[in-house]
Amino acid sequence: EAGVTQFPSHSVIEKGQTVTLRCDPISGHDNLYWYRRVMGKEIKFLLHFVKESKQDESGMPNNRFLAERTGGTYSTLKVQPAELEDSGVYFCASSQAPHQPQHFGDGTRLSIL
Amino acid sequence: AQSVAQPEDQVNVAEGNPLTVKCTYSVSGNPYLFWYVQYPNRGLQFLLKYITGDNLVKGSYGFEAEFNKSQTSFHLKKPSALVSDSALYFCAVRGSTLGRLYFGRGTQLTVWP
Numbered sequence: 001e002a003g004v005t006q007f008p009s010h011s012v013i014e015k016g017q018t019v020t021l022r023c024d025p026i027s028g029h030d031n032l033y034w035y036r037r038v039m040g041k042e043i044k045f046l047l048h049f050v051k052e053s054k055q056d057e058s059g060m061p062n063n064r065f066l067a068e069r070t071g072g073t074y075s076t077l078k079v080q081p082a083e084l085e086d087s088g089v090y091f092c093a094s095s096q097a098p099h100q101p102q103h104f105g106d107g108t109r110l111s112i113l
Numbered sequence: 114a115q116s117v118a119q120p121e122d123q124v125n126v127a128e129g130n131p132l133t134v135k136c137t138y139s140v141s142g143n144p145y146l147f148w149y150v151q152y153p154n155r156g157l158q159f160l161l162k163y164i165t166g167d168n169l170v171k172g173s174y175g176f177e178a179e180f181n182k183s184q185t186s187f188h189l190k191k192p193s194a195l196v197s198d199s200a201l202y203f204c205a206v207r208g209s210t211l212g213r214l215y216f217g218r219g220t221q222l223t224v225w226p
Binding site for chain 2: 004006031033035040041042043044045048055056059091093095098099101102103104105106107
């Protein structure tokens, strides 16, 4: 089966611009998660979708971040406007059920200049 | 509150020797514990999990982990290290909120020939 795919793999933008990250989960996985790792620190949870609904968005840093999962398939994470501290690697993961292991994509490396 | 600690940023071991990567956790309720491995420029790959049952859990690539409830530890082990095991290893615990993972900072394992 195809794994979790993320696009783009790298993005370099200037402070104040907008960036949209995309995640395609494994087919049939209702649960989709976004995480972020800032350089050298731990991986932190951002939010969790069950199908198209936000199950838990307590990890979203502020209202500059907007996640959607229209139709319960792929998800997008938009950062608008981007700030320097948003730099890091954004991971997407999916699982069939919440108690099952999460399968991760290769991540999007976001650099804000 | 849920948290994970990986006390060693780096572990170095000679090929053929046993390896241990340490992890301790704090969680309310029963712990659901995971180990993931990350190779350069790739996503996290699931290695093994502990949900319940036998304290010694076997996973992919010859890795195993020992759950110790009294010490709140979940150390990753392998009897004989390979150079190809060199990677970044993350311990994670699932929180009381279904699905969300809490990660440690990661331990860089280097196996030298």
